Every structure is written in structure tokens, then in C-alpha cells.
Amino acid sequence: MISFAVDLRSDTKTRPTAGMRAAMAAASVGDEQLHEDPTVNELCARAAALLGKPVALFLPSGTMCNLVSVLVHCRPGEEIIAADISHLISSESAGAAAIAGTQIRSVRSDRGIFTPEAVRAALRPEKINVPVSRLLHVEQTVNRGGGSVWTLETLAAVSAAAWEAGLKVHMDGARILNAVVATGTPADAFGALCDSLWLDLSKGLGCPVGAVLAGDEAFVAAARRWKFRLGGAMRQAGVIAAAGLYALDHHVERLAIDHDNARRLAECLSGVPQLRVRTPETNIVFLDLIDDVLDATTLSRALAERGIGIDPVDAGTLRAVTHLDVDADGVYKAAEAIIAAVRKI
Numbered sequence: 450m451i452s453f454a455v456d457l458r459s460d461t462k463t464r465p466t467a468g469m470r471a472a473m474a475a476a477s478v479g480d481e482q483l484h485e486d487p488t489v490n491e492l493c494a495r496a497a498a499l500l501g502k503p504v505a506l507f508l509p510s511g512t513m514c515n516l517v518s519v520l521v522h523c524r525p526g527e528e529i530i531a532a533d534i535s536h537l538i539s540s541e542s543a544g545a546a547a548i549a550g551t552q553i554r555s556v557r558s559d560r561g562i563f564t565p566e567a568v569r570a571a572l573r574p575e576k577i578n579v580p581v582s583r584l585l586h587v588e589q590t591v592n593r594g595g596g597s598v599w600t601l602e603t604l605a606a607v608s609a610a611a612w613e614a615g616l617k618v619h620m621d622g623a624r625i626l627n628a629v630v631a632t633g634t635p636a637d638a639f640g641a642l643c644d645s646l647w648l649d650l651s652k653g654l655g656c657p658v659g660a661v662l663a664g665d666e667a668f669v670a671a672a673r674r675w676k677f678r679l680g681g682a683m684r685q686a687g688v689i690a691a692a693g694l695y696a697l698d699h700h701v702e703r704l705a706i707d708h709d710n711a712r713r714l715a716e717c718l719s720g721v722p723q724l725r726v727r728t729p730e731t732n733i734v735f736l737d738l739i740d741d742v743l744d745a746t747t748l749s750r751a752l753a754e755r756g757i758g759i760d761p762v763d764a765g766t767l768r769a770v771t772h773l774d775v776d777a778d779g780v781y782k783a784a785e786a787i788i789a790a791v792r793k794i
């Protein structure tokens with residue numbers, strides 16, 4: 450089993466804390482499929498209010514939130530507009546194509562953020578031989594953008610462009626609460642600019658599993674049917690929903706610590722001649738290797754030997770993600786190991 454003293458491979462690597470485990474053990478439960486689980490119902494009500502929507506649905510993963518949303522908003526043969534580097538395109542096993550029968554039109558972006566002009570340019574004309582543009586998909590924060598944040602202004606502009614053209618707007622909010630903490634903008638303000646959105650419990654919030662998808666009643670009713678069809682309906686899921694409620698109470702404000710730690714890591718590495726460090730906006734730091742002699746896989750392996758987990762994203766880039774289980778001391782250790790490893794290779 451791989452074990453890292455400092456694991457910066459992802460913010461999904463957190464383990465439930467003692468407090469979270471206690472909350473899970475004490476959870477009231479019932480049959481989730483029949484809406485009888487009081488803890489799941491409470492989590493959904495909390496998340497819906499937080500995201501500014503009337504209702505919400507508990508799902509096993511963020512990937513399923515995106516897929517179910519595509520299935521509800523789109524028909525086979527229709528098109529989704531999304532950033533070139535979006536997780537939907539790169540990392541969801543093409544579920545939108547394989548299961549929903551949709552096609553994604555990628556738009557060029559700056560760290561995953563794009564303009565209303567880019568949306569308008571990507572819209573298809575109404576012609577029998579072209580796909581129907583149906584959905585605008587945005588990611589908050591943008592994973593491959595280095596945790597970049599859609600501000601309210603930029604989001605409002607692209608949402609308006611999409612709505613004007615009759616599209617729906619969906620937000621992959623895997624790290625929406627990182628954006629909330631980084632900007633001070635409440636989540637429901639982002640929610641007001643989308644038809645559907647979700648938050649992930651198993652990333653910075655530190656839960657073992659789960660995500661909550663929110664929208665209006667008609668959207669959530671249709672999403673509930675897809676959840677069932679895809680095998681995502683659960684039974685006594687209050688045990689895991691309790692972790693989500695605990696996280697909403699205890700692990701939101703502390704995301705600022707993760708952002709500080711990401712900045713700390715970037716600062717420690719800023720003068721290293723072999724690296725170009727992309728300034729993090731939230732909790733994700735990209736390290737580009739300047740020298741062709743050094744490749745990201747070799748560096749990642751050398752770091753693993755030093756007990757530091759940082760994964761390559763391609764031949765010339767690594768990604769480090771800060772989270773609940775890594776403190777400032779861990780970040781300094783990681784920076785020291787990176788500096789030592791790049792010198793030695």
C-alpha cells in the first residue's frame with residue numbers, strides 16, 4: 450500500500466476526522482430511496498438552502514451529479530458548451546457521450562474561465578444538419594485551471610449569454626465552497642446564475658463520499674428518476690449524509706487554511722530555476738517543469754521515495770492540492786523535498 454507522509458495528490462485523500470466519524474456513528478437513518486432517511490433529508494435541505502435552490506438530491510459522487518444533470522437537461526444528439534480543460538471533458542469517462550448521447554463543444558479558456566463572446570461563438574445556428582446547443586457547463590473552481598474562480602461578474606455574463614439563447618446553465622461545483630471562502634461571495638449568489646449546481650462533500654470538505662445536486666422541483670424530480678435508473682438510490686445513507694452535515698458545520702471556513710497553504714507552497718518554490726509555479730487562486734498548485742531533462746513522472750517518483758505524494762498531470766506538469774490532512778509543516782516538508790529532488794535529478 451502506498452503511504453505518503455504528505456499527500457498532495459488530491460483533496461480527495463482526506464480521511465474522516467474523529468468528530469466526523471462520531472457524527473456518522475450517531476446518525477439517525479431510514480430508507481433513503483423512500484425519502485425516509487432523516488439525515489439525508491436534512492443534508493439535502495441544508496445544501497439546497499446554501500446553494501439557493503428549492504430542493505436538492507444526495508448522490509454518491511460528483512461525476513454522477515454531472516451525468517444526471519446532463520441527462521435531465523439534454524436529449525441525445527444535443528450539445529453542451531464547456532471549457533476546453535473541464536473535468537467533464539477530461540475525466541468523467543465520456544459519460545455525457547456514452548450514457549447521455551450528447552456531444553461537448555469545447556471553448557478555449559483562460560484557466561477554465563471564458564467569455565460571453567466565446568459562448569455566443571460556440572452557439573449552433575438552428576439548422577437541421579447541426580447539433581442543438583442545449584447546455585452551458587461551468588466548473589467552480591476549475592480543477593485544471595489551478596483552482597481558478599468564476600467571479601460573480603464573469604459568471605453572470607456567460608449565464609446571460611446562455612439564457613438569452615435558450616440554453617440551461619449547469620455548474621460543476623466540486624469546489625464551489627473554496628470559491629465562496631476565497632471570494633466572500635455566498636454560494637447562493639452563484640446558484641442564482643445557474644439552473645442546476647452541486648457541491649462535493651468528498652473533496653475539501655473531507656467526507657468519505659457524497660455530493661449534493663440542487664435545482665428547482667422539476668429538475669430534481671427528473672434527476673431523482675435518473676439517480677434510481679443509474680443505481681444511485683441508497684438505503685440507510687444517513688450514515689454518510691451525517692458526515693456531510695458535520696463537514697458543513699466544521700470544514701467550510703477552514704478551507705481558507707488550505708488556500709494559505711497552497712500560497713505557501715507556491716512561495717517556497719517560486720525561486721526554483723527548474724520550475725514555473727502557477728500562482729494558486731485557491732487550493733491547487735500547478736508546477737510546470739522548465740527543463741526538458743526533467744519529466745513530471747520521474748519527479749513524482751522521486752518525491753514518492755521521499756514520502757511526498759504529488760501526481761503528474763502530463764509530461765511537463767505536476768499538480769499539488771492542499772487539504773484538511775496537510776498542515777503548514779507538511780507543506781514546508783513537501784517544498785524541501787521538491788527542491789532537493791529537482792536538484793538531484
Ligand SMILES: Cc1ncc(COP(=O)(O)O)c(C=O)c1O
Pocket residue numbers: 509510511512513536537588590591592621623624649651660
Ligand atoms: C471539477 C471536478 N468535477 C467533478 C469531479 C468528480 O467528482 P467525484 O470524484 O465526486 O466523482 C471532480 C473530481 O475530482 C472534479 O475535480
